[in-house]
Amino acid sequence: MNGRVFVIGLGLIGGSLALCIKKQHKEVTIKGFDINREQARLAKMLGVIDEAAENIPEGAKDADLIIISAPVNDTKSIIQALSNLPLKPEVIVTDTGSTKVTIVNTASILRKQGITFIGGHPMAGSHKSGVSAAKEILFENAFYLLTPDDNVEAVKVERLKEWLKGTNAKFLTIAPSNHDYLTGIVSHFPHIIAASIVRQTEKLSESEHLIPRLAAGGFRDITRIASSSPKMWKDILLHNREVLIELLSQWQDEMNGVKDLLETGNGEEILDYFSQAKRFRDGLPQKEKGAIPSFYDLYVDVPDYPGVVSEVTGYLAQEKISITNIRILETREDIIGVLVISFQTEEDRERAEKCILSYTSFSTSYGS
Numbered sequence: 331m332n333g334r335v336f337v338i339g340l341g342l343i344g345g346s347l348a349l350c351i352k353k354q355h356k357e358v359t360i361k362g363f364d365i366n367r368e369q370a371r372l373a374k375m376l377g378v379i380d381e382a383a384e385n386i387p388e389g390a391k392d393a394d395l396i397i398i399s400a401p402v403n404d405t406k407s408i409i410q411a412l413s414n415l416p417l418k419p420e421v422i423v424t425d426t427g428s429t430k431v432t433i434v435n436t437a438s439i440l441r442k443q444g445i446t447f448i449g450g451h452p453m454a455g456s457h458k459s460g461v462s463a464a465k466e467i468l469f470e471n472a473f474y475l476l477t478p479d480d481n482v483e484a485v486k487v488e489r490l491k492e493w494l495k496g497t498n499a500k501f502l503t504i505a506p507s508n509h510d511y512l513t514g515i516v517s518h519f520p521h522i523i524a525a526s527i528v529r530q531t532e533k534l535s536e537s538e539h540l541i542p543r544l545a546a547g548g549f550r551d552i553t554r555i556a557s558s559s560p561k562m563w564k565d566i567l568l569h570n571r572e573v574l575i576e577l578l579s580q581w582q583d584e585m586n587g588v589k590d591l592l593e594t595g596n597g598e599e600i601l602d603y604f605s606q607a608k609r610f611r612d613g614l615p616q617k618e619k620g621a622i623p624s625f626y627d628l629y630v631d632v633p634d635y636p637g638v639v640s641e642v643t644g645y646l647a648q649e650k651i652s653i654t655n656i657r658i659l660e661t662r663e664d665i666i667g668v669l670v671i672s673f674q675t676e677e678d679r680e681r682a683e684k685c686i687l688s689y690t691s692f693s694t695s696y697g698s
């Protein structure tokens with residue numbers, strides 16, 4: 331496709347979408363604007379956008395596609411600002427916000443002026459923020475939820491999907507309220523729980539100084555998302571209050587149930603509690619990237635001798651397999667047990683496994 335794209339909010343998601351669009355549609359010109367001039371400057375320097383706009387009116391006036399990728403409350407104000415501007419009549423305006431009801435309602439102001447707004451939410455990301463974390467592979471295989479109104483022509487939705495084809499995401503159309511309910515369950519609520527576990531641990535560590543050093547492995551896995559942008563999550567919680575309040579009530583009942591199990595000390599029921607959780611967790615589709623994306627992790631059981639980590643990464647480098655992350659699961663402090671190496675694609679993980687098995691006798695697995 332040819333034309334002009336304007337991205338407002340040049341962070342992780344806006345930057346990644348700009349990269350995807352440029353990869354697929356080489357002829358387009360991508361302009362960007364960020365309220366934080368440093369992010370805009372960085373976006374231009376990294377080649378994420380072609381030009382930085384001075385302000386929203388300048389970037390919006392001749393755009394064929396406008397993508398708003400700011401925190402959800404700022405998205406509301408940006409929609410309001412766009413509604414006061416002369417836009418191309420055929421422009422498509424979309425957003426990437428993690429909530430949809432409030433945003434889609436706010437966008438009725440654009441619809442009244444004959445401007446097409448299609449709510450969007452690419453359900454992949456990370457706890458990192460900012461354009462420097464942007465990558466064109468971020469949305470590969472992830473769900474990309476779209477919430478067009480009934481009066482949006484199907485051809486416009488198809489055009490938006492064509493613009494976003496380079497994401498290699500799976501598009502799914504859904505009603506805004508259903509969106510907020512479902513993402514409340516699988517994405518927003520887990521963020522509250524992760525933050526609450528970290529906060530409880532922080533309080534307890536005031537009197538137990540060993541806690542931060544012991545908080546490895548599972549603690550880090552379950553709390554990774556507590557390192558996400560506080561501003562972004564403040565906005566999301568405020569937009570999805572009702573759903574989250576209901577989920578919190580259910581969670582409190584769930585926790586009271588666990589407390590009862592502990593008080594009665596019924597081993598059979600405790601076993602059943604964990605077994606049922608394991609059954610559902612193990613049954614989740616592994617190839618699917620959900621709201622909480624998994625990277626393609628390879629677990630390598632390594633013996634503990636000096637240089638074992640660089641030995642493994644050296645083999646991968648020889649075969650030109652890039653890794654996105656590497657960490658050590660410690661079974662005992664200072665003793666390497668398992669290396670967890672993350673890859674961007676499933677294919678890279680498979681190649682890496684073959685490579686490690688051919689050079690070493692270490693055992694490997696995909697975890698689950």
Ligand SMILES: NC(=O)C1=CN([C@@H]2O[C@H](COP(=O)(O)OP(=O)(O)OC[C@H]3O[C@@H](n4cnc5c(N)ncnc54)[C@H](O)[C@@H]3O)[C@@H](O)[C@H]2O)C=CC1
Pocket residue numbers: 338339340341342343344363364365366369399400401402404405408426427428429451452453454455456457458459460461559562566
């Ligand atoms: N981080 C994630 O994993 C995901 C985030 N989202 C949603 O996408 C949106 C963007 O998130 P990220 O890119 O992660 O955040 P980010 O923090 O990396 O980037 C947001 C950018 O928007 C800019 N911004 C804020 N107000 C602005 C305004 N009025 N005008 C222009 N720029 C403005 C900020 O300066 C920042 O550079 C949010 O609505 C978020 O809920 C959706 C999917 C995943």
Ligand SMILES: O=C(O)C(=O)Cc1ccc(O)cc1
Pocket residue numbers: 427428452453454455456457458517555621622623
């Ligand atoms: O880092 C993670 O695992 C996330 O949870 C990413 C994420 C954040 C917000 C979304 O709306 C969708 C995905």
